[in-house]
Amino acid sequence: MHEMSIVVSIVEIAESEAKKANAEKITEMELDIGTVSGIEIDALNFAFDSIKHKTMLKDAEIKINIIEAKSICEDCKYEFKTENVYTLCPQCDSYKTSILKGKEMKVKSITTN
Amino acid sequence: MCITCGCEGNENEIKMTVFGEKSETKHNEHTHSHGHHHEHSHSHEINLETNILNQNNLLAERNRGYFEAKNIFSINMMSSPGSGKTTLLEKTINDLKNKVQLYVIEGDQQTMNDAERIANAGAPVIQVNTGNGCHLDADMINKAVKKLNVKNDSIVFIENVGNLVCPSLFDLGESKRLVIMSTTEGEDKPVKYPTIFENADICIINKIDLLPYLNYDIEIAKNYALRVNHHLEFIEVSATTGEGMEKWYEALLKMQKTQE
Numbered sequence: 034m035h036e037m038s039i040v041v042s043i044v045e046i047a048e049s050e051a052k053k054a055n056a057e058k059i060t061e062m063e064l065d066i067g068t069v070s071g072i073e074i075d076a077l078n079f080a081f082d083s084i085k086h087k088t089m090l091k092d093a094e095i096k097i098n099i100i101e102a103k104s105i106c107e108d109c110k111y112e113f114k115t116e117n118v119y120t121l122c123p124q125c126d127s128y129k130t131s132i133l134k135g136k137e138m139k140v141k142s143i144t145t146n
Numbered sequence: 147m148c149i150t151c152g153c154e155g156n157e158n159e160i161k162m163t164v165f166g167e168k169s170e171t172k173h174n175e176h177t178h179s180h181g182h183h184h185e186h187s188h189s190h191e192i193n194l195e196t197n198i199l200n201q202n203n204l205l206a207e208r209n210r211g212y213f214e215a216k217n218i219f220s221i222n223m224m225s226s227p228g229s230g231k232t233t234l235l236e237k238t239i240n241d242l243k244n245k246v247q248l249y250v251i252e253g254d255q256q257t258m259n260d261a262e263r264i265a266n267a268g269a270p271v272i273q274v275n276t277g278n279g280c281h282l283d284a285d286m287i288n289k290a291v292k293k294l295n296v297k298n299d300s301i302v303f304i305e306n307v308g309n310l311v312c313p314s315l316f317d318l319g320e321s322k323r324l325v326i327m328s329t330t331e332g333e334d335k336p337v338k339y340p341t342i343f344e345n346a347d348i349c350i351i352n353k354i355d356l357l358p359y360l361n362y363d364i365e366i367a368k369n370y371a372l373r374v375n376h377h378l379e380f381i382e383v384s385a386t387t388g389e390g391m392e393k394w395y396e397a398l399l400k401m402q403k404t405q406e
Contacts, residue, residue: 035280035312040197044208050192060189064198071315071341107376118340119373130374146189 036076039138043081044088046140051089056145059093063142067100067135069118074099093143102135160286161275163258163294165265166175191316202304205284208320212333213302219300219402222318224342225326226335227308230352232260234326234385234394235303237338239267242395246402247300249288251306253282260305270294281312284319301402310339321405327371336371343374350394355384 039045043064051059066072074097085091104115106122107129115135122130159355197203213220232252240247250271252260261273270394272290274282287304304320306313325346327335330353336343345348349371351364364382371378381397383390 035315038281039198040282040308041316042201045201046194049309050196054190054192055269061191069341071311071351092344092393097373117376118344119337119370121226121373129367140196142191142193142195144189144191 035071036073036103037079037080037084039072040080040084043091043140044084048089049145050143052144054145056091057088057145058091059145061083061087061094061096061142062090062140063096063098065098065100065137065139065141067137069102069114069132069135070100070138072138100135100137100143103133105133106130159277160279161273162286162290162293163261163273165258165261165271165276166271173211173360183264195294199315202284205288206317206319209284209287210321211319212288212291213321214256214320215406216296216298217327217405218296218298218300218302219302219322219405220318221398221401222313222320222323223304223306223326224306224310224313224323224346225328226310228384229308229326229328231266231326231330232263232306234350234352234383235269235305236263236267237385237388237391238395238398239264239269241391242357243268243399244355246399247297249294249296249300249302251287251294251304253286253305255279255307255315276307278307280307281316282306282318283316287318301398310340310342310346311337314342314345320348322401324348326350326352329356329360329364329368333363333367334370336374343371343378345376346375348397349378351380351382352367352385354382355389 047059047062066117075097102115103112105112106127107124108127111124118132121128225231235250242248250264250269252271252273253276254262258273263270264271272284272294274290289350304318323346325342327349335338368380368399383393383394
């Protein structure tokens with residue numbers, strides 16, 4: 034389950050920034066996660082819940098912004114919403130599609146006190 | 147804190163062993179100093195917009211710079227367990243070791259078995275045992291490549307942990323990514339595990355010697371893979387019989403040359 038290493042990275046980013054600001058704890062954290070980023074939100078939450086008690090995010094409210102994926106067809110230039118990376122172009126059936134959006138995995142912001 | 151379960155104990159040690167040398171065990175180096183902080187009376191928001199894998203990606207770029215400076219061609223080999231990564235490497239080492247200097251970084255959760263096979267084939271090898279970890283990361287490669295003392299103008303094969311999911315997200319600083327499918331798996335592996343195929347440059351379809359005995363349709367498999375990544379190039383081989391291996395060597399040496 035790679036989500037644990039993802040969570041450890043998230044905690045390291047958040048804690049290092051909070052410490053720079055001399056904060057004692059993090060009260061909120063906002064993440065951007067794309068639907069085709071390769072991160073399972075349920076696995077992410079599960080991994081986070083199992084380690085948060087020993088981090089500065091112990092009592093933090095976590096907001097996850099799910100970024101819906103969008104693809105473009107390289108043949109007919111049609112842009113469409115998608116749930117995966119292998120859907121054929123709904124307009125011309127081409128498989129030459131590329132993801133425009135939905136691969137995001139970011140710590141957007143933290144709130145400290 | 148370790149990356150495999152978030153623990154702070156020693157159960158999940160990363161172990162690196164250059165074949166033929168004494169092993170060295172160390173925990174992944176994460177420091178957790180929770181020092182004294184001054185109380186702040188008001189809360190404030192810090193905008194970060196930081197990629198979650200930023201740390202790994204930065205290290206991967208460092209590895210990439212190291213490889214480029216030494217003119218090393220590195221290839222990250224990913225597949226499910228049992229698709230024939232090690233057999234492909236053994237055959238490749240046997241056939242190419244007199245033409246080009248080859249090194250192998252072997253990723254497995256446990257055992258030195260693969261390193262032993264590679265050493266017997268005739269290439270310097272370091273075994274990275276990830277404990278419970280499901281993938282290699284840029285930090286492990288950074289350490290492994292230094293321990294291996296890789297010479298200039300060589301090829302480094304990085305055999306990732308057999309897993310079609312987790313390795314795909316972690317940039318190691320490699321020059322190219324190779325995904326291996328084998329004819330004993332389902333044709334629909336590329337759409338079941340799309341991320342790994344999406345991020346690959348080349349796809350080897352192994353065990354073609356078994357095609358007469360299986361219901362595997364190679365064109366269906368390629369078609370699925372192309373739906374995920376239409377830039378993917380295919381090479382069909384049998385690492386056991388040697389069929390198709392010349393094409394693989396040609397592609398490999400061409401990629402190495404193009405990098406120069």
